[in-house]
Amino acid sequence: MATEPTTAVLTPGDAPADATGMPQLNVESFPNQIFWLVLALIAIYFVLSRVALPRIASVLAERQGTITNDIAAAEELKQKAAEAEKAYEKALADARAEANRIAEENKAEMQAEIDAANARAEAEIAEKMEASEARIAEIRDGAMQSVETVAKETAYAVVESLGFDADQGQTDAAVEKQMKGAA
Amino acid sequence: MATASDGGFNIAPMDQFVVQPLFSDGPVGMFTVSNATLWMALAVVCTVLLLVVGSRGRAVIPSRAQSVAELAYGFVYKMVEDVTGKDAVRYFPYIMTLFMFILMANMLALIPTSFSPTSHIAVTAVLALAVFIGVTVLGFVKNGASFLSLFWVSSAPLALRPILAIIELISYFVRPVSHSVRLAGNITAGHAVLKVFAGFAAALGVFSFLPILAITAIYALEVLVAFIQAYVFTILTCVYLKDALHPHH
Numbered sequence: 001m002a003t004e005p006t007t008a009v010l011t012p013g014d015a016p017a018d019a020t021g022m023p024q025l026n027v028e029s030f031p032n033q034i035f036w037l038v039l040a041l042i043a044i045y046f047v048l049s050r051v052a053l054p055r056i057a058s059v060l061a062e063r064q065g066t067i068t069n070d071i072a073a074a075e076e077l078k079q080k081a082a083e084a085e086k087a088y089e090k091a092l093a094d095a096r097a098e099a100n101r102i103a104e105e106n107k108a109e110m111q112a113e114i115d116a117a118n119a120r121a122e123a124e125i126a127e128k129m130e131a132s133e134a135r136i137a138e139i140r141d142g143a144m145q146s147v148e149t150v151a152k153e154t155a156y157a158v159v160e161s162l163g164f165d166a167d168q169g170q171t172d173a174a175v176e177k178q179m180k181g182a183a
Numbered sequence: 184m185a186t187a188s189d190g191g192f193n194i195a196p197m198d199q200f201v202v203q204p205l206f207s208d209g210p211v212g213m214f215t216v217s218n219a220t221l222w223m224a225l226a227v228v229c230t231v232l233l234l235v236v237g238s239r240g241r242a243v244i245p246s247r248a249q250s251v252a253e254l255a256y257g258f259v260y261k262m263v264e265d266v267t268g269k270d271a272v273r274y275f276p277y278i279m280t281l282f283m284f285i286l287m288a289n290m291l292a293l294i295p296t297s298f299s300p301t302s303h304i305a306v307t308a309v310l311a312l313a314v315f316i317g318v319t320v321l322g323f324v325k326n327g328a329s330f331l332s333l334f335w336v337s338s339a340p341l342a343l344r345p346i347l348a349i350i351e352l353i354s355y356f357v358r359p360v361s362h363s364v365r366l367a368g369n370i371t372a373g374h375a376v377l378k379v380f381a382g383f384a385a386a387l388g389v390f391s392f393l394p395i396l397a398i399t400a401i402y403a404l405e406v407l408v409a410f411i412q413a414y415v416f417t418i419l420t421c422v423y424l425k426d427a428l429h430p431h432h
Contacts (some may be wrong), residue, residue: 021197022371023197023200023201023202023303024196024200024302024303024304024305024367024371026201026202026305028210028211029217029303029305030305031212031213031220032202032211032212032214032215032220033217033300033303033305033306034306034309035203035213035214036217036219036220036224037223037300037305037306037309037310038309039223040224040226040227040284041280041284041310041313043227044226044227044230044231044280044284044392045277045280047227047231047234047235047236048230048276048279048280048283049276050205050211052231052234052235052238052252053234053256053275053279054369055235055238055241055274056234056252056253056256057256058241059189059238059242059243059245059249060253060257062243062255063243064239066243079293084363099269118417130206142330149426180401
């Protein structure tokens with residue numbers, strides 16, 4: 001019956017499922033459709049309300065919980081990392097301060113040592129200078145004396161070579177007198 | 184409609200909507216296993232496949248099927264929550280049942296040579312009347328006589344209120360009609376048009392590619408319509424349910 005062309009021209013009585021009008025308005029098929037529809041709806045309703053929807057709801061809730069937990073854990077780890085960083089910075093700053101302090105200490109120590117060495121060296125130099133000055137004075141005195149002696153002897157020799165009867169005492173006195181005058 | 188005497192044009196666009204017994208030639212009785220039975224059962228099976236089998240992994244990171252199941256769940260759940268309110272989520276399973284049945288029936292009906300249960304006014308009228316009666320009873324149970332304030336527009340001038348009440352009352356009782364005819368009409372019209380173009384394709388010979396192109400375009404539109412009509416039916420159910428739970432304007 002499905003193959004026959006269903007038209008209004010053909011005998012309308014033999015096929016109740018005739019498609020001349022709207023099959024939707026064929027009241028004979030209503031009880032069948034309504035019965036199976038109600039059955040289908042009840043089946044879907046029970047499957048959904050007993051199995052599918054609670055399951056999906058629990059999955060969604062679980063996922064939400066997992067996400068919330070993960071975010072909380074991430075937040076905690078982030079905080080921990082920040083704390084660790086802070087501790088590290090603090091340790092670094094401490095170490096720097098300590099290093100500075102040690103360097104400062106060493107510097108002061110060395111400065112003290114240098115100062116001490118300097119003082120010692122200066123004292124030594126002063127001492128040596130004193131000795132040198134004493135010696136210079138001694139040498140100068142010696143030199144003056146030698147000059148006088150040489151002058152006296154020279155004067156005497158000069159006078160004698162000029163043919164005069166030279167008196168040692170006279171020339172010496174003259175030389176002494178000249179030197180004093182020159183001085 | 185074309186008749187047999189037209190020769191090439193043997194278009195019978197309404198044939199596809201005929202309810203027939205599957206295993207016999209007799210009349211369609213109430214308990215006869217018919218093509219309507221088959222396609223409604225397939226809608227149930229597809230719903231179960233998607234929502235039960237699809238979600239059987241219960242995975243935190245979902246499989247594809249589970250994603251789609253969760254998407255459908257979230258789509259309808261959010262619709263109920265947004266349109267009807269948080270106190271209406273206890274009616275969510277009913278609404279989800281309606282949505283999944285209509286959606287699956289509409290989509291399965293797009294398979295060529297299939298039968299469209301939702302193109303039948305008998306089916307959509309039962310769906311719409313179930314909503315109408317359920318919502319009306321629920322409105323009176325929840326609100327008592329104050330449910331009638333739904334028809335008494337207190338924001339309008341007093342003189343207008345009786346007239347508005349009559350209009351509101353009429354529109355309230357027209358709801359199940361529009362609710363059911365909208366769905367059945369859309370599905371029927373779309374499928375009939377597809378069949379008509381298919382008849383053109385059979386008759387036009389070399390130029391049959393034109394109606395075939397048209398069929399392709401209309402088919403895409405029908406896929407959209409199949410989803411949108413399920414969505415519209417569901418969201419109207421939510422709106423009616425909201426009126427029942429909160430009848431005050």
